[in-house]
Amino acid sequence: MSQASMGLEEIQRAMASAVMMPLTADEDMRQHAPDGRAMTHVAAEFIAPNSRLTPFERLEIYNRQYWYRVLGALAEDFPAVRAVVGAKKFEALSVAYLAQHPSRSFTLRNLGSKLVEWLEAHPQFAGRRHALAVDMTRIEWAFVEAFDNPEHEPLTLEQIATLDADSRLAIQPHVRLMALNYAADEVTLSLHSREKRQASEAGVKHDDGEDAPVRLPRLRRRALWVAAHRVDLSVYYRRLEREEYLTLEAIRAGMPLGAALEAGFRDSRIPASGRPGRVSAWFGTWAELGWICTPDPGSLVRSQEG
Amino acid sequence: MQNRFNAFSNHGVGIGLRIPHYQHIFSRKPVVDWFEIISENFMIDAGRPLATLDRILEQYRVVQHGVSMYFGSVTAPDPEHLKRLKTLVRRTNTPWLSDHLCWGSVDGTYTHDLLPLPYTWxxxxxxxxxxxxxQDYLEIPVAVENVSSYAAFTASEMTEWEFLNEVVERADCGILLDVNNIYVSAMNHEFNPMAYVNAVPAERVAQIHIAGHSKYEKYILDTHDHPVIDPVWELYARAIQRCGPTPTLLEWDDHIPSFDEVHAEAKKAERYLRHSEGAPSSAALTGAAQ
Incomplete structure (x- = not known):
């Protein structure tokens, strides 16, 4: 294509494609584009040189800046995952993830929104700690969501007392429910504390000399259910019983309360006689934490009227 | 200069609102003319950032500055982005709003960088x-900021300042004149930065940015992690001479020092503003671009 024929759209597509192309191991721009063309040629099609820099070198500045920015953002959102898989491996993982899932949002806040699913499907990027890394990714992404997801008006104890089996409820968007394979909540919190100690006034410092994964005590695989949620602007983690987790998931999926409780106690070892007490205790806690709200403003009224 | 692009505000000298300074601000309540916030940090639904912003709004004037509107991107802006931005505008009552004269997204994929535009018609x-x-959607004045750039395009048909002037004239919008960005781009593209400052339509300058940068062997990078250097102060002095007292903001985004150090650096701008007060600006004398 000749230089003169490149319009604004073509220039932007060509530049975006070059800028988002992964760097070499030495953090240089690659010599060839994915279609095999020499990048010196690609750059010269739309970038002008100056007396010190070739078109390739000028484009390379933006290529590096892009990767430094997005890799830094992911490292900031997933410090515990980074510590557990090791800094180098985390960077390789991030590059592969971002190549498949570049940012589709105006805000970097959403950059890691697909990392859990991606990492589950790509175990080779996390090595022998894959299952733990997936759990920790779940926890750290839940933190991002619990931190600033919306909060609706919660149901009061009086409103909760009016609920029946047909009531449809909603869980606060900031409550993030997780089913884990390890006590990854404890590991994550302990690594976050370590990060905080290393933090400078200007933000989180990553010691890039520490490429190796962090040492961990031997962890036993066991099913665990955790909710990340926000109270007074801070994010907390709360462990749940399996039945409580399943009930909350069912409520969130839109089941009426009776069906949600049935789903929660399916295959449960809790005897039938003990279940009403459990449900009562859950609702007490949920009311205290403001976890339960209505799916839409009119629904509770309908439920109360019904 | 107080003009319709900054809602005729005489804001003085502000600094960017940054997390490492929150504790100092809330505990000491320092006297600051105004804070500039990065809009995207607060375009969220709930949580601590908005609660913090509300506390700031109780005591300080706030002006919004965006980093991802990408006025020059060929693909249409995300309606969700615009909606959230307008919600924030209503929350802050920002008298004007700025974002960059650049592009950064294609087909909904974002680079999160301020990429330069080819200077074409x-x-x-x-x-x-x-x-x-x-500007029509937000219903407040919008000012576009000149960016630092490291690459120039073979397709360009005019200088950067000619491009800026054409855009603001056709859009009938304001300018956020970043004199550090002018310096950085001038060094990277080998033009005279003072020629740029002299060519800008002074009556459209709503706000001025000052900042520091990092010098590398073959280029200068706009890093906002150093004090303002003398040649940039000279550009600022000339800009103030042309525009009159104009809301001024120091950007410091990396290796952020103490609040007092950042504020002291920003307040150096006051000597130029004081000097210009009482003296008619070039724009006021002619009512047109100089």
């Missing part, structure tokens, strides 16, 4: 249309 037209549309 096609880019002038598309960018001005976008600025006008955003």
């Amino acid at each position: 096609e880019a002038v037209q598309r960018t001005a249309e976008r600025v006008r549309m955003v």
Whole structure:
């Protein structure tokens, strides 16, 4: 294509494609584009040189800046995952993830929104700690969501007392429910504390000399259910019983309360006689934490009227 | 200069609101003319950032500055972005709003960088249309900021300042004149930065940015992690001479020192502003670009 024929759209597509192309191991721009063309040629099609820099070198500045920015953002959102898989491996993982899932949002806040699913499907990027890394990714992404997801008006104890089996409820968007394979909540919190100690006034410092994964005590695989949620602007983690987790998931999926409780106690070892007490205790806690709200403003009224 | 692009505000000298300074601000309540916030940090639904912003709004004037509107991108802006931005505008009552004269997204994929535009007539037209549309939607004055750049395009048909002037004229918007960005781009593209400052329509300058940068062997990078250097102060002095007292903001985004150090650096601008007070600006004398 000749230089003169490149319009604004073509220039932007060509530049975006070059800028988002992964760097070499030495953090240089690659010599060839994915279609095999020499990048010196690609750059010269739309970038002008100056007396010190070739078109390739000028484009390379933006290529590096892009990767430094997005890799830094992911490292900031997933410090515990980074510590557990090791800094180098985390960077390789991030590059592969971002190549498949570049940012589709105006805000970097959403950059890691697909990392859990991606990492589950790509175990080779996390090595022998894959299952733990997936759990920790779940926890750290839940933190991002619990931190600033919306909060609706919660149901009061009086409103909760009016609920029946047909009531449809909603869980606060900031409550993030997780089913884990390890006590990854404890590991994550302990690594976050370590990060905080290393933090400078200007933000989180990553010691890039520490490429190796962090040492961990031997962890036993066991099913665990955790909710990340926000109270007074801070994010907390709360462990749940399996039945409580399943009930909350069912409520969130839109089941009426009776069906949600049935789903929660399916295959449960809790005897039938003990279940009403459990449900009562859950609702007490949920009311205290403001976890339960209505799916839409009119629904509770309908439920109360019904 | 107080003008319709900054809602005739005489804001003085502000600094960027940054997390490492929150504790100092809330505990000491320092006297600061105004804070500039990065809009995207607060375009969220709930949580601590908005609660913090509300506390700041109780005591300080706030002006919004965006980093991802990408006026020059060929693909249409995300309606969700615009909606959230307008919600924030209503929350802050920002008298004007700024974002960059650049592009950064294609087909909904974001680079999160402020990429330079080719200075072509096609880019002038598309960018001005976008600025006008955003300004109409937000219902407040919009100022576009000149960016630092490291690459120039073979397709360019005019200088950067000619491009800026064409866009703001057609969009009928304001300018956030970043004199550090002018210096950085001038060094990277080998032009005279003072020629740029002298060519800007002074009556459209709503706000001025000052900042530090990092010098590398073959280029300068706009890093906002150093004090302002003397040649940039000289550009600032000339800008103030031309525009009159204009809301000024120091950007410091990396290796952020103490609040007092950042504020002291920003307040150096006051000596130029004081000097210009009482003296008619070039723009006021002629009512037109100099």
